[in-house]
Amino acid sequence: MQPRVFAILTALLLGVLGLGSVAVTDWSPAAANAATAPAATAGTPGGTAAAPGTAAPAGTPASATPTGDPAVWTRSTLRNKLMAEMDATDPGVALADLDKITKEKPYTVRFCHPIAHELGHAAVKRFNADFQKVISFPHETCAAGYLHGAVEEMLNASSQPEVDLLKLCAPKNSGPCIHGVGHGTMFVAKQDVAKARDLCNKFPTDQNKIRCSEGLFMQLFGPDEEDEKAKANLPADKLAQDPLYPCKDQPALFQSACFFYAPTFYLSSHDYPNHPEVYADALKWCLNGKASGGVTDCSRGVGSRTMKYNLDREDWAAQQCATSADAGQRKACTEGLVSYYTVNYTDGGAAGRLCGKITNKEIQGYCRSSAGLSGSLD
DSSP, X not given: OOHHHHHHXXXXXXXHHHHHXXXXXXXXXXXXXXXXXXOOOTTSGXXXXXXXXXXXXXXXXXXXXXXXXXXXXXXXXXXXXXXXXXXXXXXXXXXXXXXXXXXXXXXXXXXXXXHHHHHHHHHHHHTTTOHHHHTTSXXXXXXXXXXXXXXXXXXXXXXXXXXXXTTTTTTTOXXXXXXXXXXXXXXXXXXXXXXXXXXXXXXXXXXXXXXXXXXXXXXXXXXXXXXXXXXXOOOHHHHHHOTTTTGGGSOHHHHHHHHHXXXXXXXXXXXXXXXXXXXXXXXXXXXXXXXXXXXXXXXXXXXXXXHHHTTTOHHHHHHXXXXXXXXXXXXXXXXXXXXXXXXXXXXXXXXXXXXXXOOOHHHHHHHHHHTTOOSSOO
């Protein structure tokens, strides 16, 4: 075959093959293909929606909302968003957003308080320990966690904490501020309860000593886990001998707060997010306080934490109180439910709203009596 003829035939063959490739290749835009594919449920791979309060599998980003926020918040994702907001604007903007998110997504209340603590710590550093500037922003959200964190940081940086703790909240000496001082005493004392208690005793009135003790024991049993200096100091051998350690060893004025916050540690150490049965178990565990008279306060604490961790299912939380075989425990647990609900929702109708959602008539009655409401629904 002549070279010229061979070249012409080769060119024709390549042309045919090229057209073939065009014919079999899908050149349509990816978006068009996606429109024809079956839609998967947002949240997790394979169309399985993530349950509220759970994280997406490792390595898989959660679906984003139109605002770019994750579909399901975790402590770290919410904390990072708010810290970035505060850096870019001010604490007021971050706290307002935190308040909005906790109301839209009640499960975030489980970890909003420690996040608010972190915002308070950061604000003190940002404003060079100008405490009045730090607390000039509205800070009631998440049970005043921002205020608590700010007081912690102020005391932790103080060269005379035993003097400054009496000045920080003056002249109003409001309950939330004194409670924050209690948290701060544990930072100063490096989680030594006796030393922190001595600091709380600097307050001249029993009322403020008790308020301070509430922050002290909340910090002991539910520390800021991301801060190594704030980890709980609860020796395993002591807990084996006394499950409610160190509450019965406290002076009478400090025992109530200790028993009330002790369930926080029990629930967290028994993986409450994945084991809902531990709420009922915690009420049985509180019976360890019979000899020292701590059952009632402990049961109130179980109710309070149960509501805190289940604000999005109020009736289910009430049913946990109903599991106790003891009427006194059921009543105390319900009082705890009401106490936390009204701390989180500060409007005047909060208690009535909660009681109206409770289907168990006995627990509903305890709810209404503890809230000072009439015995029947209007």
